[in-house]
Every structure is written in structure tokens, then in C-alpha cells.
Amino acid sequence: MILRELSDECLLYDETTNHAHCLNQVAAEVWKLCDGRNNIAEITLALGRHLNRRVEEELIWMAVRRFQKCGLFLNTIPELSGTNALSRRELARKVGRGAVVAFPLVTSVLVPTPATAASCFPLLHICTSNSQCCSNHCGLQGASLICLP
Amino acid sequence: MEKLDRLGWVAGLTFTTFGVRIGVRVTSTELLDLASSVFPAGSKVSASRTVERLYSVVGGSTRGGDSGRRFFLLYGNVARLTRTLNSQELYEIWQSDMDFYIAQRAPRKLFVHAGVVAWKGHAIVIPGRSHSGKTTLVKAFLQAGATYYSDEFAVFDERGRVHPFPRPLSVRTLNTTRKITPEELGSLPGTGPIPTGLIMLTHYDAGVRWRPRQTSSGRAILGLLANTLAARRQPEGALATLEQVASGAQVLQGTRGEARETVESIVYHWGKKV
Numbered sequence: 001m002i003l004r005e006l007s008d009e010c011l012l013y014d015e016t017t018n019h020a021h022c023l024n025q026v027a028a029e030v031w032k033l034c035d036g037r038n039n040i041a042e043i044t045l046a047l048g049r050h051l052n053r054r055v056e057e058e059l060i061w062m063a064v065r066r067f068q069k070c071g072l073f074l075n076t077i078p079e080l081s082g083t084n085a086l087s088r089r090e091l092a093r094k095v096g097r098g099a100v101v102a103f104p105l106v107t108s109v110l111v112p113t114p115a116t117a118a119s120c121f122p123l124l125h126i127c128t129s130n131s132q133c134c135s136n137h138c139g140l141q142g143a144s145l146i147c148l149p
Numbered sequence: 150m151e152k153l154d155r156l157g158w159v160a161g162l163t164f165t166t167f168g169v170r171i172g173v174r175v176t177s178t179e180l181l182d183l184a185s186s187v188f189p190a191g192s193k194v195s196a197s198r199t200v201e202r203l204y205s206v207v208g209g210s211t212r213g214g215d216s217g218r219r220f221f222l223l224y225g226n227v228a229r230l231t232r233t234l235n236s237q238e239l240y241e242i243w244q245s246d247m248d249f250y251i252a253q254r255a256p257r258k259l260f261v262h263a264g265v266v267a268w269k270g271h272a273i274v275i276p277g278r279s280h281s282g283k284t285t286l287v288k289a290f291l292q293a294g295a296t297y298y299s300d301e302f303a304v305f306d307e308r309g310r311v312h313p314f315p316r317p318l319s320v321r322t323l324n325t326t327r328k329i330t331p332e333e334l335g336s337l338p339g340t341g342p343i344p345t346g347l348i349m350l351t352h353y354d355a356g357v358r359w360r361p362r363q364t365s366s367g368r369a370i371l372g373l374l375a376n377t378l379a380a381r382r383q384p385e386g387a388l389a390t391l392e393q394v395a396s397g398a399q400v401l402q403g404t405r406g407e408a409r410e411t412v413e414s415i416v417y418h419w420g421k422k423v
Contacts, residue, residue, distance in 0.1 A: 004388050009367035011392075013384045020374050020384075022367035109371045114253045114378040117262050117278075125326060126238050128230050132245070144233070 001072075014071065018111045021070055026051070027104035030063040031072065040064075051102065063104035070108055121147045153205055153224060163200055166192035167255040167304070171247065172200035180206050183236065187243050189251070190315055190338070202226060202250050204243065225250075248316070252302055252378045258312065259305045259390045262376040265298035265314075266290040267339050269423045271346025272311040273415070274303050274394075276376040282353030282408070284318055288334060289408035293416055297331035298339045303373075309393025310342035345394050346423050347415070348372070350402040359411040361403035366392075369400040 002013040010028030012021045023031055029050050033043040040060050048055040068077050121127055125147045127138035133147035141148065160181055161174035166189050173184040184206070207222040221239045223230045231242040252260035263276040264283035273290065277283050287300050299314040306312060315338035317328040331338055350364065350372040370391045374380050380387045399419065405411040 002385050002388060004392060006365075006367055006370075006392065009365055011367055011370060011388060013388060015384060018381055020371055020380075020388075022365070022371050024365075024367075107368060107371060109375045111374055111380045111384070112376070113381065114249070117376050117378045117380070118249055118252065121326070126231070126233075126242060128242060128246070144238075145231075 012072065013111075017071060019071070020109050020111055021072065022107045024105040026059070026102050027063050027066070027106050030060055030104055031067060034064070034067065034073070053102065055102065059102065059104065066104060066106050070106055153227065156205070156207060158205075163195040163197050164188050164192045165195040165197075167251050167258050169202075169251050169254050169256070170195060170197055170200045171250075172203040173206065174203070175206045176208060183240065187240060187247060189248070190313070201254060204247070206239075244316070248301065253382070255304075257307060259387055260378050261303045261305065261373050262301070262378065263303040263373070264300055265303045265311055266295035267298055267343055268295050268346070268416070268420055270343055271423045272298060272303075272343050273347045273349065274311065274345050274373075274398075275349045275351065276303070276373050277352055278376065282351075282405070284320055285353065285408045286349075286405070286411065288318060288320065288329070289412040291331055291334040291336035293412050295336065296339045297336050305390050305394055306342060307390055307393070309390060309396065310344055312342045313339040315339070345398040347419055348395065348398050348400045349415075350400065351405045351411075354404045354406065357404045357406040359403060359405045359414055361401035364400045364402040366395040366400065368402065369395040369398065
């Protein structure tokens with residue numbers, strides 16, 4: 001996992017799955033505290049100190065669920081249920097609107113292969129391989145290879 | 150390769166482009182003129198005899214297309230890339246393959262699939278997949294007075310500056326692609342590296358009004374990374390470069406409608422600040 005820390009965000013690149021993740025400030029802090037030594041209560045306290053505001057434990061669980069979904073943990077966390085599994089909307093209702101800014105957010109993308117990242121040819125354009133065609137079908141028509149539907 | 154080597158090669162050249170050494174050998178000297186035009190602007194003839202990729206071009210007559218019915222054969226290393234009577238087809242296949250190779254292998258440059266124009270000395274970078282409307286947007290920017298940098302790749306150096314990669318614009322219609330030079334649109338190609346001023350994470354959707362929201366550097370880096378050719382091969386370097394790119398840039402995200410309205414809005418709101 002490659003880690004790059006920006007001013008108020010954190011980027012993670014998973015070389016095994018080729019997924020890149022952008023963690024906002026809250027998610028980044030939680031992720032750094034998830035080092036196998038802190039429990040949820042300790043992470044909650046530490047995050048509260050860092051953000052200088054009261055933090056709900058459910059917020060940490062929300063981040064943990066998200067990390068697990070994105071494959072950012074080495075180990076699988078036991079299934080989350082009950083109050084720990086509140087949705088963002090439920091949590092917002094519980095802690096009030098002011099807490100919305102403190103939600104942990106993770107945005108992920110699948111990093112493409114070179115051929116996927118490059119441009120592609122339209123139908124009937126000459127081609128040499130399937131990956132060159134937007135239709136992903138480079139076929140023989142007459143004596144030429146062209147992009148086919 | 151041995152079979153190819155035995156053909157009657159009459160001339161050859163080595164070019165260095167974006168730090169990649171590419172060789173060309175031909176069976177007719179007039180094909181060297183075609184080779185020179187295939188390489189990107191700024192390519193230099195090199196004395197090196199070691200190359201990373203070798204193009205072998207056989208036969209044909211570059212004058213008059215199919216007169217004499219001699220086929221052109223183009224090989225990239227040992228793989229045959231095309232066999233055609235048409236020099237324009239040969240040119241397009243060759244250029245496409247070469248650009249793709251350079252974009253993956255350039256040692257000190259990062260190639261991101263994006264359109265790039267310059268406005269008041271700052272680059273506007275529009276990353277995106279094919280059919281996301283990049284070329285239409287680039288074309289509209291050029292018609293509004295921007296300087297042309299690229300329709301295909303944003304070429305970033307380690308300091309995050311954008312270098313020109315001014316191939317003609319590939320304007321798609323339903324079934325064909327038409328090449329347009331920036332000069333035809335009243336613009337000129339850029340000449341040197343410039344810092345990135347604006348990153349537009351957008352795609353076209355008919356009838357939508359451009360109402361962008363500012364987004365973070367991290368999201369911009371993800372948007373660029375999702376269109377970076379060498380991202381899987383060198384993720385650490387790619388992230389470091391893209392961090393430099395995004396650090397000084399404004400980032401706008403949103404679906405756009407008509408290109409002209411979007412460009413007018415950008416020029417009015419963002420263009421005044423630079």
C-alpha cells in the first residue's frame with residue numbers, strides 16, 4: 001500500500017488490487033489510528049482530541065465499515081450490527097446537522113491498464129487490436145482490420 | 150526478427166522523444182520523410198544504435214497512394230502492425246502505436262489521457278476517457294482564444310508542469326475521425342512547459358447546464374490517476390507527480406452541457422483570476 005499525505009486528505013494506492021483511494025481528513029485520521037493497537041473507544045478519543053470536537057463512536061464504526069468495504073484492512077472485522085451499523089443519514093440525525101462536516105469519506109477508483117487509459121477508435125476505423133476500438137472489436141472486413149460493432 | 154533483418158534496408162534513423170529512443174529502418178529513402186513526420190514535435194535525431202522500439206517499414210510508394218499496387222508493411226519490433234496500400238493509413242497506425250508506446254515508457258514524464266489548453270500562461274487540463282467530450286471542449290477553448298497543448302495527452306514533468314504534445318485534434322463524427330490543426334481554429338500550439346491552473350473533472354451530457362463545484366486536490370489526483378497510462382507500472386512516481394500538478398490548481402467537477410457555454414463560463418469566472 002502506497003501512502004501520500006496531502007494537506008487535509010490522504011491518498012492510498014493498493015498495488016495488489018490497483019485501486020486508489022482518497023480519504024478525507026476524518027477518514028485519514030481514523031485510518032492512521034487503526035494500527036492494531038487502538039480499540040474503537042481509544043480511536044474515538046484520539047480523533048476528538050485531533051479535531052478538537054466531540055466525536056461519536058458510531059462515526060468510527062462508519063469509517064471502519066467503509067475501510068473494510070474498500071479492502072483497506074489486512075484483517076476482516078466481525079460483522080457490524082445494531083447501533084454500530086448506522087447509516088450516514090441516521091448518524092446525522094443522531095448527532096445533529098453540525099456534525100455533517102466530520103463524516104469520514106472515502107473515494108475510490110480502479111486504476112486503468114494502459115490500453116484502457118488511452119484513446120480509442122470509432123467504428124470502421126482501421127485498427128490492429130481490440131483494445132484500440134471503442135467497441136473493443138477489431139475485426140477483418142475485406143483486406144483490412146477495422147473497428148466493428 | 151532474423152527474417153526481418155534480412156530484408157534490404159537502405160536507411161535508418163534513431164530518434165529520441167520524451168527520453169525514449171526509437172529506431173526506424175526503411176526499404177526506401179523516401180519513407181524516412183514520412184518517419185520524420187510521424188514523430189512528435191521536439192523529437193531529436195540520436196547517434197545511439199541501441200533503441201527501445203524499432204519500427205521497420207517496407208515497400209510502398211509514398212507518392213500517389215496505390216500506384217503500382219505496392220503494399221506498405223509496418224512492423225513494431227517483430228509484430229506486424231499493418232499491411233496497407235494507403236500511406237495515410239500507415240501514418241495513422243504508426244503514429245497511434247508510437248504515441249501509445251511513448252506514453253507508457255517516457256522515463257521522466259507522466260502521460261495522462263487528457264485535453265490541454267493554455268489560458269494566460271496556465272494550463273487547463275481536462276482528463277477523461279474517450280467519448281467524454283474532451284476534444285469538443287478543447288476545440289471550443291481554442292475558438293475562444295486559448296493556446297493548444299494537446300488533444301490526447303497531458304504530459305507532466307516531475308515539477309507538475311504541462312508540456313505540449315500538439316498532435317492535430319481528432320474530431321470524431323459518427324463513423325469517421327477528422328484531423329484538425331489548431332491553426333485551422335485560429336489558435337497556435339504551445340511551445341514550453343506551463344503550470345496547471347485548472348483541472349476540469351467533467352463529461353458531456355446533452356441538455357445539462359454547467360454548474361461545477363470546487364473539489365479537493367485528492368479528488369483531482371484520483372481523476373488524473375484514472376487516466377494515467379503508466380499508473381500501474383509506476384504508481385509511486387505517478388502519485389508524486391500528480392500531487393505537484395494538483396497543488397497549485399483549482400479543481401472543478403461537474404457534468405457539462407454545450408461546450409461553448411462551458412468555455413464562456415470558465416473564461417468569465419476562472420479566466421479573470423489568473
